[in-house]
Amino acid sequence: MANTADVIVIGGGVIGCATAYYLTKKGCSVLVLEGSDHIGNGGSSRNGGGVRQSGRDPRELPLAMYGIKNLWPTLSEELEVDCEYHQDGNLRLGKTPKHLEILQGLTDRAVACGLDVKMIDGDEVRRINPYLSNEVIGASWCPTDGHANPLTTTLGYYKTARKLGAHFITGEKVVELRKVRGILKQVVTANGNIYEADTIVLAAGLASRAIAGTIGIDIPMQSALLEALVTEAEPKMFDQMLGTAEADFYGHQTKHGSFVFGGSSGLEGFNKDNGTPICSSITASCICRGIMKYFPILEDAKIVRTWAGWMDLCADKVPVISKVEEVPGLVLACGFSGHGFGIAPAVGEQLARLIVDGTTDVDLTPLRYDRFKAKI
């Protein structure tokens, strides 16, 4: 078993798998170390599948726009797996004047970045999606947003990278980064194995903080839980991605016919926690009530499954995608704050460009690791 590679990627989630795929395509030898037993076991398999630009922070919006323009449209063919990518728009719904104010602010900021997004009234919302209740009085509408299947996309990147020769090892939890003669070189795992590379990509979600800490770098992030549920297959109703100003829920109808909706109870920060992301007994019920206010027609849809997942919530809710000057060879890709899936292809491709070519098409400067400053 080869213990060396050009690049070691720590973390086998969608970011790590996508980065491994694009690096391998560029001719690098890549080793991916995943701490859990499964590829894509964190947020990559637990998110709502949004591929959207609207509602995003202007600092990460260029990445979202780049991926939707250049990578998502052909991803299924490229990965030889059905990513179920749909580009049928995103409605962010509002029920009160306060909601519309929030949506207007988000819309103005996105328009300033050159995104095609606008505010529409309740009637127009129901022309786009006739199933929405009359409680909805307006929405932001971004026609180029969409959704995809996070499970097949993540595993598709894994499958294709593996086929091209990327080496994946699961159940190999990284505990330490180590320098050799002052230069970052080694990755040490809980099993006592040591792997070596000149470039190390840290894309381990929340675990990235402790790992980066072993080499003196700290990224301010913490865990935040979200839950999701899925219904049985229903007749095809609509293709848009949905969200709300209040963030009561978000989701879409999948190709399979089921509805996937994510949401929260509001008490997540105080949940009991046994070390795994577990569902709270009150949350699915709360999400159902939220959904039924917008979609009364779904009240008879049966919930077949619920699950929970942790976000790696960064202090300013925008990821860190950056080389680290103090530690040459270290590249960070973490702190995705619950919106990593939609930008994953762009992140993976741009990281491969950064590592191999030393340059990127999208300016990543606003996502640097050293941007966190005290308030005064």
Next chain:
Amino acid sequence: MNSINDRSRYIGEFVPAADDDMLICRCEEITKGEIRKAVHDGMFTLTEIRRYLRTGMGLCQGQTCAKLVKGIVARELGVSPAELEPVTSRAPMRPTEMKVLGKEVKEEE
């Protein structure tokens, strides 16, 4: 839990078999051949098989096919079925309407 699993280890080539068209997951209509191919695509755990193919994600939530899928994957990998960790069972135990699940609190008088 968390045992090292080298995904590049050689498990042999995929060899088509006469019964590859047999339906294993009836809810989602997944065949034995699709499951065997997925293992050769790198899906070495039952959780990955489920996420990749949707086996056990339908109405019965795997109560019918989980054991069959486990046997097929184990044979393809050349390991004992006991070595494969079962997938996580998810609430609710039976499919439940939103209007029922969403009514766990007493309505205010």
